[in-house]
Amino acid sequence: MPLVPPLAETTLVVDTDVFTHWRNRRPYVLEHVAGYFKRLKEFPALTSMTVFEAMSGIEKELVRGNIANEQANQYHARIEQLSSSMTQLAFDKTSATIAAYIYQRLAQSERNKHWRDIFIAATALGNGYGIATTNRRDFELIAAHLPDSNPVLRLAVWKQ
Amino acid sequence: MSTVILGNEASVAAEIISVLSAGVIVEPHQGALSMEISVPNFGGYFRLEIADLDDSEIEKGRVIVRATIDTNATMVVTLFGESDREGFHTKSFSFGFESSEKTAESDFRLATFRAALSLAIQTRLVAPGLGLDLWFRLNEPLRNISEMLKLRQTMYRAMVIERATGRRFKIPSFISGEDMEAISFLYHAITEGVFEWPLDEALTFSYQASKEMAIFLEEAEQCSYFRHIGSQHQSLFGVEIPLGLVAIRIIDKHIEDFDQALEELRKDDGRTVAVRVRSRIGLARYNMREAPHLPTKVWDKDLQMLIDMESQLDTVLVERYNSLAASTLEGLDDEERTAITERPHLGEEAFVD
Numbered sequence: 415m416p417l418v419p420p421l422a423e424t425t426l427v428v429d430t431d432v433f434t435h436w437r438n439r440r441p442y443v444l445e446h447v448a449g450y451f452k453r454l455k456e457f458p459a460l461t462s463m464t465v466f467e468a469m470s471g472i473e474k475e476l477v478r479g480n481i482a483n484e485q486a487n488q489y490h491a492r493i494e495q496l497s498s499s500m501t502q503l504a505f506d507k508t509s510a511t512i513a514a515y516i517y518q519r520l521a522q523s524e525r526n527k528h529w530r531d532i533f534i535a536a537t538a539l540g541n542g543y544g545i546a547t548t549n550r551r552d553f554e555l556i557a558a559h560l561p562d563s564n565p566v567l568r569l570a571v572w573k574q
Numbered sequence: 575m576s577t578v579i580l581g582n583e584a585s586v587a588a589e590i591i592s593v594l595s596a597g598v599i600v601e602p603h604q605g606a607l608s609m610e611i612s613v614p615n616f617g618g619y620f621r622l623e624i625a626d627l628d629d630s631e632i633e634k635g636r637v638i639v640r641a642t643i644d645t646n647a648t649m650v651v652t653l654f655g656e657s658d659r660e661g662f663h664t665k666s667f668s669f670g671f672e673s674s675e676k677t678a679e680s681d682f683r684l685a686t687f688r689a690a691l692s693l694a695i696q697t698r699l700v701a702p703g704l705g706l707d708l709w710f711r712l713n714e715p716l717r718n719i720s721e722m723l724k725l726r727q728t729m730y731r732a733m734v735i736e737r738a739t740g741r742r743f744k745i746p747s748f749i750s751g752e753d754m755e756a757i758s759f760l761y762h763a764i765t766e767g768v769f770e771w772p773l774d775e776a777l778t779f780s781y782q783a784s785k786e787m788a789i790f791l792e793e794a795e796q797c798s799y800f801r802h803i804g805s806q807h808q809s810l811f812g813v814e815i816p817l818g819l820v821a822i823r824i825i826d827k828h829i830e831d832f833d834q835a836l837e838e839l840r841k842d843d844g845r846t847v848a849v850r851v852r853s854r855i856g857l858a859r860y861n862m863r864e865a866p867h868l869p870t871k872v873w874d875k876d877l878q879m880l881i882d883m884e885s886q887l888d889t890v891l892v893e894r895y896n897s898l899a900a901s902t903l904e905g906l907d908d909e910e911r912t913a914i915t916e917r918p919h920l921g922e923e924a925f926v927d
Contacts, residue, residue, distance in 0.1 A: 418855045434915040455727040471914040492902040499716040566856045
């Protein structure tokens with residue numbers, strides 16, 4: 415049973431969906447973030463993959479001509495301000511080793527669908543963090559292929 | 575996670591909102607001078623004795639006021655302004671903080687005070703003896719305020735441990751990850767008694783080889799958990815804190831080298847046998863009913879006021895973070911939000927082996 419709930423003092427990263435919902439002020443995220451801060455006196459961390467995804471969305475819209483340069487710079491600056499106000503976990507050598515282990519044990523169709531979450535999970539595991547997500551099933555698949563060095567993934571399912 | 579204690583840090587500039595009295599320093603004053611700071615949105619009121627007034631650089635437009643937060647912590651207010659025949663007129667000022675000796679209570683007071691000033695919508699500073707009466711706010715980065723509240727929690731927990739155990743700790747400038755974890759562990763032991771805790775590595779237990787212990791180990795192997803009762807200590811800042819008899823239950827256990835350990839125990843010759851046990855799900859449940867307890871009514875009124883500010887400080891900071899998160903999509907309609915937050919895709923060919 416490599417997928418287990420977090421403990422009271424478990425530090426978490428938010429996955430990209432939860433991060434997007436937070437940016438959209440979805441009430442369930444606001445509630446969980448407040449509860450998390452009350453307990454740990456810190457905010458959930460971001461992985462470099464989630465920062466990449468957030469920045470990538472801005473670049474995509476800029477390249478497609480849907481937003482102007484000035485707007486893109488403004489949104490970049492805000493993501494930068496937010497992410498630098500939080501703990502950012504880097505995709506380092508340990509995380510890369512974990513990601514490689516998981517990646518090569520998934521079927522091609524699974525890699526295609528879950529490659530972003532593999533990087534998030536590996537970064538969280540490599541830094542001793544759990545994950546806050548709305549989607550347990552995605553991480554169940556990843557947790558079924560964890561290396562011996564990191565046999566347990568702590569997953570907080572934040573219900574919408 | 576480790577943490578660095580604030581103190582003796584660079585000053586933070588205050589943004590003056592309104593001035594009721596710009597501060598005209600009078601001639602040597604009768605009695606002790608004081609500084610009153612009130613933070614209306616937290617209901618906080620602080621009256622600090624002025625310990626030192628350094629006006630040696632008054633001609634250069636600078637006066638330094640040191641006010642005591644407690645016996646170990648000092649607030650340093652640097653007033654910038656101009657002098658004329660009437661005295662010194664404050665145009666701007668900054669805050670700094672100094673610690674002489676770091677104690678849990680002193681750092682808790684300092685962190686609470688500084689966080690309250692940093693999160694206040696506006697704060698009033700009145701120094702009657704200096705003719706100073708103005709409203710201001712501080713513009714600290716959110717990350718710094720978040721770290722202040724983390725430190726505040728850590729120092730609160732350290733105070734709880736001190737009061738429960740009767741020990742006093744000298745707090746180092748840098749708290750190691752081990753000491754941070756020890757603070758959390760001891761805090762849960764004292765305030766909850768029974769609690770779950772991560773167990774990422776194997777624990778080693780020592781047993782005397784006997785037939786009874788061999789049977790115990792055989793039975794334990796059949797069970798989903800491993801239970802051990804023994805006296806336990808926890809080290810914090812180099813001080814050993816006794817926790818009494820502790821029952822630890824290792825959930826979803828795995829006994830390492832079980833066959834070898836069992837064989838050793840069956841020798842029944844009193845030798846010491848080390849049994850290593852880990853949890854497959856990284857979880858242990860502790861029962862520490864003999865752990866020290868926190869006495870009732872342990873905080874004085876002043877300290878209780880600072881402790882009670884916690885939820886208000888949390889609420890204001892969390893809302894600031896929520897607003898910052900929302901600002902990353904500000905001005906976009908629903909369709910634009912969906913487009914800019916769509917997760918990136920790689921083509922099928924990216925995944926071909």
